[in-house]
Amino acid sequence: MLLATTSLTAGAADSLLTADQLPSLIECKKSFREYSAAMYALPSSDAELKRAGWKKLPSKNPMAYEYRLNKPITVFGQKTQHIALTSIGLYAVLDKDFGHWSDRLELEIERNGPASFYATRVLSKKDGVIQMLAATGLGQYPSWNLVGCEYLS
Numbered sequence: 103m104l105l106a107t108t109s110l111t112a113g114a115a116d117s118l119l120t121a122d123q124l125p126s127l128i129e130c131k132k133s134f135r136e137y138s139a140a141m142y143a144l145p146s147s148d149a150e151l152k153r154a155g156w157k158k159l160p161s162k163n164p165m166a167y168e169y170r171l172n173k174p175i176t177v178f179g180q181k182t183q184h185i186a187l188t189s190i191g192l193y194a195v196l197d198k199d200f201g202h203w204s205d206r207l208e209l210e211i212e213r214n215g216p217a218s219f220y221a222t223r224v225l226s227k228k229d230g231v232i233q234m235l236a237a238t239g240l241g242q243y244p245s246w247n248l249v250g251c252e253y254l255s
Contacts, residue, residue: 118154119143130251193250203237
């Protein structure tokens with residue numbers, strides 16, 4: 103397995119992505135290359151999850167994996183111990199309403215209905231990869247908002 107060190111570069115085979123590394127990834131402060139390297143360092147087995155201080159949770163969304171962190175992280179000025187991972191991004195699960203995040207992060211609302219919402223802001227387009235901040239959620243779970251970084255190619 104290819105993994106990343108604390109600086110998110112190729113490193114020792116026993117390195118795991120740590121909670122301290124998450125804010126910069128969730129807030130889109132890393133390049134796609136650094137993000138991709140970090141994804142190889144995700145804890146996956148029960149032993150790795152325990153060592154990294156993560157606990158896998160049942161997900162409200164079948165397209166997302168959810169985790170509880172042993173220690174809180176601060177992202178976009180809010181503390182959380184709840185994160186989610188999808189095929190296109192890494193997110194903090196935050197409890198402020200959708201309007202708060204779309205306004206605060208200057209996101210363009212693409213979908214805002216009773217069943218779901220989605221807003222984004224493109225940060226960069228480089229080498230065929232689009233990096234963007236996003237906020238998304240499901241209407242039946244008003245305090246379950248995914249806010250984070252997405253990469254599309």
